[in-house]
Amino acid sequence: MLGEFVPRERAAAFAADGKPRSGGLLDFDPEAVGSSYNRRPFIVRHHLAEHPLLTLESLFALCRRLPEDFVKLRRGVIPGNAHFDSSYDRYRDGLSLEETLAHFEELKAYICIYNPERDPTYRPLIAGLLAEIGAAIADIDPVITWFSTYIFVSTSGAVTPYHMDREMNFLLQVRGDKEVLLWDPADEEILSPAEKDHLLSAFGAWRPTYKPSFESKAMHFDLKPGIGVHHPFIAPHRVHTLDGLSVSLAFTFRTLKSDMATKAHSFNEILRRLGMSPHPIGENEAVDHVKAVASNAVRGPIKLWQARRRVMQWPTQPST
Numbered sequence: 001m002l003g004e005f006v007p008r009e010r011a012a013a014f015a016a017d018g019k020p021r022s023g024g025l026l027d028f029d030p031e032a033v034g035s036s037y038n039r040r041p042f043i044v045r046h047h048l049a050e051h052p053l054l055t056l057e058s059l060f061a062l063c064r065r066l067p068e069d070f071v072k073l074r075r076g077v078i079p080g081n082a083h084f085d086s087s088y089d090r091y092r093d094g095l096s097l098e099e100t101l102a103h104f105e106e107l108k109a110y111i112c113i114y115n116p117e118r119d120p121t122y123r124p125l126i127a128g129l130l131a132e133i134g135a136a137i138a139d140i141d142p143v144i145t146w147f148s149t150y151i152f153v154s155t156s157g158a159v160t161p162y163h164m165d166r167e168m169n170f171l172l173q174v175r176g177d178k179e180v181l182l183w184d185p186a187d188e189e190i191l192s193p194a195e196k197d198h199l200l201s202a203f204g205a206w207r208p209t210y211k212p213s214f215e216s217k218a219m220h221f222d223l224k225p226g227i228g229v230h231h232p233f234i235a236p237h238r239v240h241t242l243d244g245l246s247v248s249l250a251f252t253f254r255t256l257k258s259d260m261a262t263k264a265h266s267f268n269e270i271l272r273r274l275g276m277s278p279h280p281i282g283e284n285e286a287v288d289h290v291k292a293v294a295s296n297a298v299r300g301p302i303k304l305w306q307a308r309r310r311v312m313q314w315p316t317q318p319s320t
């Protein structure tokens with residue numbers, strides 16, 4: 001799994017380090033965090049637009065020194081309903097890294113840098129964001145248990161197709177303009193209880209797909225340098241780069257609460273596979289907690305079953 005788990009004692013230290021102080025990277029509005037965090041998207045102001053590590057020159061240098069697997073390339077202009085997980089393979093179009101960096105705008109390219117925190121130069125910047133986010137949500141959603149970050153470089157017309165991630169996110173615009181469309185994950189037309197169970201289960205990498213009827217339900221956010229938007233847990237989204245060159249940073253993370261929800265959904269999926277119709281997760285916190293504990297108990301046998309399945313399927317289906 002990409003990203004990084006955060007030990008409990010380190011999470012507490014990070015949250016203490018990130019208490020609001022002058023010179024911070026993020027300006028959280030405590031009222032917006034208190035009323036909207038993980039319920040609905042909200043705007044976050046930040047100071048990353050002036051950061052020397054987020055200039056195009058610094059980012060292209062980072063692309064050149066990171067392992068090849070950490071820099072995903074493709075054409076930027078792709079359909080908004082393209083399959084998200086295969087989009088880098090499908091739309092890479094033979095682009096090489098050097099060609100892409102040398103002719104980025106001309107090629108209308110799109111780069112996603114995975115986990116810049118693995119680079120020693122970028123690590124302190126990402127650790128600072130982790131500390132400030134941990135501190136901002138400490139009273140309502142302690143503790144951050146895992147995080148993963150991504151930097152997107154794109155040109156006008158580029159699209160990140162409709163998808164949802166299995167965590168929360170702060171998408172922070174550093175350069176250029178983007179339009180972000182977000183959908184309410186609590187809307188059962190957008191994500192049914194069964195779809196959420198399957199999305200968050202241990203059974204593969206499936207994600208629910210877009211339907212045209214969703215379009216009128218989208219919440220629109222215009223991002224400019226210094227402006228970011230919070231994505232609640234598993235909120236579906238699609239992102240469009242507007243005029244010019246764009247740089248944005250996504251800080252994705254999980255917490256004890258979202259881990260519990262994930263496990264409870266995963267247990268519901270097992271019940272569904274056994275022919276039952278379990279109550280949706282989110283209706284009763286105590287029941288969800290019991291399901292999460294039960295999910296832990298069956299995780300070992302499921303992993304064993306998955307490993308046996310992979311061995312049995314080899315070599316017709318390569319593992320990912």
Ligand SMILES: [Fe+2]
Nearest residue numbers: 163164165237
């Ligand atoms: Fe995403």
